[in-house]
Amino acid sequence: MGNGAKAQQKRERGKNDAKPAKSQLKQNEMAKTIICSVCRSTFLCTVKKNELEVHAQNKHSKAFDDCFQGYVEPPPKKTK
Numbered sequence: 001m002g003n004g005a006k007a008q009q010k011r012e013r014g015k016n017d018a019k020p021a022k023s024q025l026k027q028n029e030m031a032k033t034i035i036c037s038v039c040r041s042t043f044l045c046t047v048k049k050n051e052l053e054v055h056a057q058n059k060h061s062k063a064f065d066d067c068f069q070g071y072v073e074p075p076p077k078k079t080k
């Protein structure tokens with residue numbers, strides 16, 4: 001048995017042990033829960049309020065409340 005056969009065996013073993021790649025794309029799409037009521041742009045649920053204010057001012061020249069009705073500030077993270 002030459003070195004070529006060993007390499008082929010290694011590739012076959014690696015192929016059998018390989019796990020399917022997990023994509024984060026579906027989870028990211030589901031996490032886009034904040035929607036601008038003017039342009040219908042979606043934002044991740046982790047976006048900070050000041051970033052949304054910048055969007056409202058720069059994109060629409062409107063107040064934050066005009067673009068994001070019903071926005072609820074997430075609770076602050078607990079520190080240890």
